[in-house]
Amino acid sequence: MRRLPPLRALRAFEAAARCASVTKAAEELAVSHSAVSQQIKLLEDYFGQQLFVRSARGLRPTPQAAAFLEDVRAAFDRLGVAADRFAERSHGRLLRVDTTPSFAVRWLIPRTSAFQLSHPTVELRISTSASDKIDDLTDPVDFIIRRDVMDRPDHVCRRFLDDxxxxxxxxxxxxxxxxxxxxxxxxxxxxxxxxxxxxxxxxxxxxxxxxxxxxxxxxxxxxxxxxxxxxxxxxxxxxxxxxxxxxxxxxxxxxxxxxxxxxxPGFHVLYRRSLAKDRAGQAFLNWLTIQDGPVAQQG
The missing domain is CATH 3.40.190.10 (Periplasmic binding protein-like II)
Structure with missing residues (x-):
């Protein structure tokens, strides 16, 4: 059985460290000032050491607490990702597409309603990047669309539109x-x-x-x-x-x-090789490659 510190106390600790203030942490967590203070005290008693020192800029974690804070944040991030994935599996398939603002507004978004109508259990979530570069993308993404050839290990780049x-x-x-x-x-x-x-x-x-x-x-x-x-x-x-x-x-x-x-060279889409065998991913790729001509105007 895992020996874990109180999770509510960890949330209070992380919020207070990030906000450098018990008051601001309390506002973020929608609890009282004393409730956050009590949770921090509970965690200090659990570890047998002080977690914060006060300075002119507010609360500051001790060096040992700052190192622990990095692990806490990483654990919270992993928990958040796991929760998102579980929700996706429970409510349908989510496909994340990253492209440039111009392509999203002028081409992709006006056409996605047709895809959603034919694939109601698949949600397309479109994000945009100001640059054509893809090395700076840090958030999870299934498809990347750019006006050039792209390259990533274990990925496929396919041309789908004339440029x-x-x-x-x-x-x-x-x-x-x-x-x-x-x-x-x-x-x-x-x-x-x-x-x-x-x-x-x-x-x-x-x-x-x-x-x-x-x-x-x-x-x-x-x-x-x-x-x-x-x-x-x-x-x-x-x-x-x-x-x-x-x-x-x-x-x-x-x-x-x-x-x-x-x-x-043309507009290209980059995606993981495994997505070609995924039913939702293959559906999106098939739909993407047959799009041609202006969007039909609604009467």
Whole structure:
């Protein structure tokens, strides 16, 4: 039989250490100040030593207590993960998908309702990362979607969408500027994306237009910001067709030179090899790879 310290006392100890205050810990745990103090005293009696010292900044664990605190937090984290997994098994399958904000908002989320309707016991939980890099991902994730090839041990990377970009402008800009040739774009504001700073240089090379190494124009942090600026007539931008097809279909955006395109490796999904044998994982992969064309508009 395991010899464990009082779990309620451990919660009070961890909260007081994290908050550096008994009062704040009591507020977080929704108990009284004296209740937290009593639990800390109970734990001190259990170990036969003091756990905290007071300083100008509040409570501070003793060196021995600080080392113990790291193990307590790790144990709580493992318990939380175990509880989540048990809940998933009890209420259905949960699949976690990580992608960029632009892809989530412009492509994935508008389409997921169809997947959920056909697979009601599978929950898709979508998170976003500001960067295309995947090395910094620390939370558990089943599928990673990016605009490039990815690599991880014991994982599979599959291409599922073309990544073809072209120039688009809003109808308002076309009313005031004549774009008869790619050269004419040098006379309008060119909207840049910080994550793709060379996009305009690459497009002009495809178009056979000589340009300076540095092309002027405002830079945007996110693709959908540059896209909205183009829709509002503030300039021309470059975007992947799969993320702007609805705007092109409705006339919110116009592609003046659709035959001049930047072709990239494609949109890819990365997943553990074992997921290919998982029924829910295979269902999501099959659904992902047959998605094509704009989202059907609801009548």
């Amino acid at each position: 073809v970009s072209t120039v688009v402008v809003g109808p308002r800009l076309l009313e005031s500027r004549q774009l008869a040739s790619p050269q004419d774009l040098l006379k309008v504001p060119l909207l840049h994306l910080k994550s793709r700073p060379d996009a305009w240089n690459r497009w002009f090379r495809v178009a056979g237009v000589d340009t300076p190494e540095t092309i002027s124009g405002p830079f945007y942090d996110h693709f959908f910001l540059s896209l909205q600026a183009a829709i509002n007539g503030l300039g021309a931008t470059i975007g992947p067709h799969v993320l702007i097809e609805d705007d092109l279909a409705t006339g919110r955006l116009v592609a003046p030179f659709p035959h001049l395109r930047i072709v990239r």
